[in-house]
Amino acid sequence: MADVTDPMGTNHPALDWREGGVPVSRRFDDPYFSLAGGLAETRHVFLDGNDLPARLRPGFHVAELGFGTGLNLLALAAVTDQPVRFTSFEGFPMDAAQLETAHAAFPQLAPLAAQLRQGWPARQFQVGSVQAQIIIGDARDRLPGWDGRADAWFLDGFSPAKNPEMWGDALMAEVARHTAPDGTFATYTAAGHVRRALSAGGFAVERRPGFAGKRHMSVGRLGRPDQAA
Template structure:
């Protein structure tokens, strides 16, 4: 059994959950569910892109408190044009204890009964793959507990949308590493999109080197900019094409 170090959570004076390990906050002080909707759903053109699809796959790096997952579930559930299945795949190295999750989820009444439904199936902090099902199986959550650099190579899927949500890259470089970016390229196809709150130059360069076109757009709250991107076609880092062939 591969036991993991659970998240060490604090709450800042302005009520935002913070990691004592990484010294960074889990979401914007300007609003958690609102940031998730603006950056991660909006940056991936959701809900529009899942409408009419039989199956849509979201991949998240850094599941954390489940805020992005819960906000996505809420949007998907209330979307009358979303008729298919949603598969949400996420990696997380330091899963919070269930009691910590309950205390923080209580701060988001806007998410209704969804946080409690997530906690009812919350797995123990054991490394590996945990499969959770919601809404009669229409929503599947595959939670890979462990380091993103080790978990991602084990995934066999094609993601339509990626949420990149590690802590700040200067404090928590692993989820933004070149290896992770290369895995994101492997797990997508041309037209797949990504979004993140970070516009760090190193993140933009690594994503571009892995085959994503990235652009800045208006950020959430006090953050002026965020990043969105999509898989290029053909991959930018692919072999040179012989124009005469």
């Protein structure tokens, strides 16, 4: 089954569902979050990898490639009462029913997930103290024209082997260009070409232990060659 286009022209993903409510993209043959524990993975990779919530302050801006189920946003909102911003780029947004099914796997986040789904049609909404904006479309087209700069990036596209467009050199250069001085990134992948592209953009990149037995993940800090994130 192909991805589904709704009457408004939005491409929604075709999904299969694994035990535990884990959605799997048919297009990319990849799960949206870890079968070993999606929330724990998000905390390990994206929050700890960017030294969050310790760095958060009013106006702090998190940006993301690959919104998926919104789990990373929910995890961020769960650990802060600071008024922060969140911008995510998503090419194939789930519809409301798909989000609700995916969110059922995380009952501890239910109140925040309800806020997300309520605001979802507008693509701009509040989740806890986090003001979120979702930019729909191919990140290769949308990110270059974005006028923001992130203090931290969650790089969470599907696997580079299955979704290479989300990890190309030009897009990683745009990530660096849209990062504030001393800003950071974190991602679950340690693919060499991704690390090299981010390093070429000015990040000091390092590998760290990955989640749930995965050997490595990657983190980095912009413009501080003597330090990694």
